[in-house]
Amino acid sequence: xxxxxxxxxxxxxxxxxxxxxxxxxxxxxxxxxxxxxxxxxxxxxxxxxxxxxxxxxxxxxxxxxxxxxxxxxxxxxxxxxxxxxxxxxxxxxxxxxxxxxxxxxxxxxxxxxxx
Amino acid sequence: xxxxxxxxxxxxxxxxxxxxxxxxxxxxxxxxxxxxxxxxxxxxxxxxxxxxxxxxxxxxxxxxxxxxxxxxxxxxxxxxxxxxxxxxxxxxxxxxxxxxxxxxxxx
Numbered sequence: 001x002x003x004x005x006x007x008x009x010x011x012x013x014x015x016x017x018x019x020x021x022x023x024x025x026x027x028x029x030x031x032x033x034x035x036x037x038x039x040x041x042x043x044x045x046x047x048x049x050x051x052x053x054x055x056x057x058x059x060x061x062x063x064x065x066x067x068x069x070x071x072x073x074x075x076x077x078x079x080x081x082x083x084x085x086x087x088x089x090x091x092x093x094x095x096x097x098x099x100x101x102x103x104x105x106x107x108x109x110x111x112x113x114x115x
Numbered sequence: 116x117x118x119x120x121x122x123x124x125x126x127x128x129x130x131x132x133x134x135x136x137x138x139x140x141x142x143x144x145x146x147x148x149x150x151x152x153x154x155x156x157x158x159x160x161x162x163x164x165x166x167x168x169x170x171x172x173x174x175x176x177x178x179x180x181x182x183x184x185x186x187x188x189x190x191x192x193x194x195x196x197x198x199x200x201x202x203x204x205x206x207x208x209x210x211x212x213x214x215x216x217x218x219x220x221x222x
Contacts, residue, residue, distance in 0.1 A: 004157065035212075042119075042214035043158075043198060091158070104148075104210070106157035 002026075006092050006107035013082055014115055021077040021110045025094030032075050033095075033104065034067055038088040046090075049075060082114045119213035121199045126219040133189045135216045137199030138181035144201040147182040148210060149175060152196045161197075191220045 005024040013019050025032050034046040045059040049069040060066070064082075069075040079086055089111050093104040119139045127133040137147065146165045152158040161184070162168055162175040169175070174185040186193055196217050200210040 043200075043212035045211070103160050103163070104158075106159075108157045 004092055004094050004105050004107035006090075006110050008110060009108065010111045010113075012113045012115065015084060016081050018078065018080045019082055019112065021079075021090050021092075021112070023075045023077070023092030023094075023107060025073070025075070025092070026105055028072075028096070029094035029105070030072050030097055031095045032069055033093045034075070034077050035091040035093065036088045037091060037109070038085075043091065046077070079112075082112075084114050087112055087114045119199055119201055119211050121197075121213040121216050123214065124217045124219065126221060127189050128221050129189060129191060131189055133186040133193075133218060135184045135186075135197050135199075135218070136181065137183070137213055139199075139201045139211070139213075140180070141201050141211055144211075145179075146202055147175065147177065148200040148202075149173070149182075149184045150198040150200065150212075152198060152215070154196070158198065186218075189218075189220055191222060194218055194220045 004026055007022045011019055030051045032049040035043045036046055037043050047060055047067045048056040064080045067075060067077045077090060089109040091106055091109045093106045095104050121137040125133060125135055148163040149161045150158040151161050161173045162170045167175060167177050172187040176183040184197060196215040198215050199213040202210055
């Protein structure tokens with residue numbers, strides 16, 4: 001596709017359930033980022049993948065959060081035993097090579113609601 | 116902790132020039148990125164750099180630790196959230212975002 005694709009666009013789940021969010025970056029982009037936006041707050045960095053390097057997981061808020069990426073393609077963000085405070089929009093972004101000045105291309109996000 | 120600061124709201128009349136200010140405390144950050152975000156859509160990069168620059172109706176001013184986004188001839192359709200971001204330190208070079216500025220445009 002032409003842009004970054006995320007699925008599902010909306011997810012409603014019950015507290016304690018696991019959820020998996022998917023991101024398809026732009027083809028050829030080696031860098032992939034996950035961000036979270038909670039209601040009324042700014043974009044919060046979660047995790048960063050760059051090529052075959054070990055991912056930077058420094059933004060993950062707890063060990064209930066994990067993410068994987070297969071090569072330079074699809075990434076999944078998994079949240080185990082969801083809590084109400086996990087409710088947010090989860091945004092994925094990709095860029096060509098992961099250097100500082102590169103333009104990030106964002107997906108439209110997944111709205112996660114934990115009841 | 117590295118932080119980026121911007122006002123939570125700005126209001127303007129249609130046709131005016133709007134200024135959204137941003138400053139940061141991120142060491143070794145020399146660039147600013149300004150993003151536009153309509154809820155439910157993907158954030159879009161408006162302008163970026165380490166010097167004053169312009170992209171269409173969007174101007175960016177630059178100082179070492181601060182920047183302003185200027186929107187010329189603002190329209191009602193410009194009402195959205197504007198994010199300021201700066202690159203962080205370390206190997207990931209991820210952007211640190213401000214909390215966003217909600218722009219309200221009055222007719």
